[in-house]
Structure formats: structure tokens, C-alpha cells
Amino acid sequence: MYTNTIGTDYQQSSVIGSDSSVKAKKDLGKDDFLKLLVTQLKYQDPMNPMASQEFSAQLAQFSSLEQLFGMNKTLMDIQKSLSANENENILDYIGKMVKTSGSGVSVTGGIIDPSVYSLNSSADVNISIYDALGSKIRSIKVGLKAPGEYSIGWDGRDNRGSMVGDGVYTIKINATDQTGASVSADVYRTGEVTGVTNQSGIPYLMVGKRLVLPDEVIEITKMTAS
Numbered sequence: 679m680y681t682n683t684i685g686t687d688y689q690q691s692s693v694i695g696s697d698s699s700v701k702a703k704k705d706l707g708k709d710d711f712l713k714l715l716v717t718q719l720k721y722q723d724p725m726n727p728m729a730s731q732e733f734s735a736q737l738a739q740f741s742s743l744e745q746l747f748g749m750n751k752t753l754m755d756i757q758k759s760l761s762a763n764e765n766e767n768i769l770d771y772i773g774k775m776v777k778t779s780g781s782g783v784s785v786t787g788g789i790i791d792p793s794v795y796s797l798n799s800s801a802d803v804n805i806s807i808y809d810a811l812g813s814k815i816r817s818i819k820v821g822l823k824a825p826g827e828y829s830i831g832w833d834g835r836d837n838r839g840s841m842v843g844d845g846v847y848t849i850k851i852n853a854t855d856q857t858g859a860s861v862s863a864d865v866y867r868t869g870e871v872t873g874v875t876n877q878s879g880i881p882y883l884m885v886g887k888r889l890v891l892p893d894e895v896i897e898i899t900k901m902t903a904s
């Protein structure tokens with residue numbers, strides 16, 4: 679009886695000591711779990727041994743933990759593989775023309791980012807260009823156009839004929855049919871991908887002076903020889 683009491687007291691102190699060391703660690707790994715299980719078996723009360731059902735349950739927990747660690751490693755390997763493939767594929771954009779949606783056009787040193795608009799049906803087209811403050815600086819009367827895609831054709835000048843300063847300008851298309859009803863017109867930005875850069879772990883395509891995410895690209899075409 680006296681021996682059992684000592685064994686019980688020792689068991690409690692051992693478990694408490696193990697628990698303290700576990701709490702000091704940030705994560706409980708599979709090796710720690712196995713050590714706790716072996717320690718529990720070693721110092722269990724011989725008068726009240728662990729039930730077989732409880733032991734089986736702990737073994738099942740260890741097996742599940744082992745599988746989770748294996749799954750986590752597999753997922754990390756897959757992620758690395760996908761990241762490597764993505765970085766390789768993004769290099770294929772270099773030297774190609776890409777199209778992205780957006781009505782903003784950049785002007786840098788007198789160079790205007792190329793942009794286009796598309797019509798779903800025939801329409802009379804007028805183009806308006808606005809500065810960053812929302813003021814209209816240029817109106818371009820295009821006239822009747824058949825369904826299709828057309829270049830904006832802005833030369834970077836305002837209505838007075840003066841070259842605008844560097845900045846981002848907004849293009850709006852006013853398209854109407856013969857009855858005066860509005861016709862859908864979408865504006866796109868185009869440009870050649872001249873390189874790839876990485877900022878804060880995110881890859882960008884270098885299109886002129888712009889940085890474009892690969893997900894923003896809606897069309898890719900090969901450059902034609904001039």
C-alpha cells in the first residue's frame with residue numbers, strides 16, 4: 679500500500695513535469711506526443727492500469743497526427759512546385775502583346791499607353807478624355823463604326839492642341855445607334871510585356887511604365903514583325 683502511494687505520487691509529479699515542458703513549447707510535435715504516451719505507460723498505476731479502449735484511442739490519435747504531418751509536408755511540396763511553375767510560366771509573357779481591362783491611360787514623357795475599344799454593334803462613336811480631377815480635356819468625334827475593335831487614337835493633346843502633362847487619364851466612350859440608344863463599348867489597355875518584376879513576393883508583368891498582374895490579362899498575342 680505504501681509502495682503504491684509512492685508510485686502514485688511519482689506519477690503525478692512526472693506528468694506535471696512533462697506537462698510543464700510541453701506548455702513551454704509553442705507546438706506539440708509527433709515526437710512529443712509519442713514521448714508522453716510512453717511516459718504515461720511507464721508510470722501508470724499498476725493497480726489501475728490504462729484501459730485497452732483508452733490506449734487504443736491514444737494510438738489512433740497518434741496515427742492521425744502522423745498522417746496530418748505527412749499531409750502537411752505533401753501540401754508544402756505541392757505549393758513549392760506550383761510556385762516554381764508559375765514563375766516559369768510568367769516568363770512566357772515577355773515579348774508578347776497583352777490586353778487588360780481598364781479605362782485609365784498613362785502619359786509619360788509624351789508617350790501614351792496604347793488602348794483600344796470594342797463595339798458589339800454598329801454605333802456613332804464619340805470619345806471623351808478626362809484628367810485626374812475629372813475635367814474633360816479632349817473630345818474626339820469618331821463617327822459611325824461597325825462592330826469590332828478600334829484604337830483610341832489619342833495623340834496626348836487637349837482641345838487647345840497642347841500636350842498634356844504626365845499622369846493617368848480616363849477614357850470614356852459614348853456610342854449610340856441610329857435611334858440614339860446607347861451601345862455597349864468596352865475599353866482595354868494594350869502593350870508589350872518587356873519584363874517581369876517581383877515586389878513583396880508578388881510577380882508583375884512590366885508593360886510600358888505599368889505593372890500588371892498576370893490575372894489581369896484577358897488576351898495574349900504574339901508580336902508581329904514590323
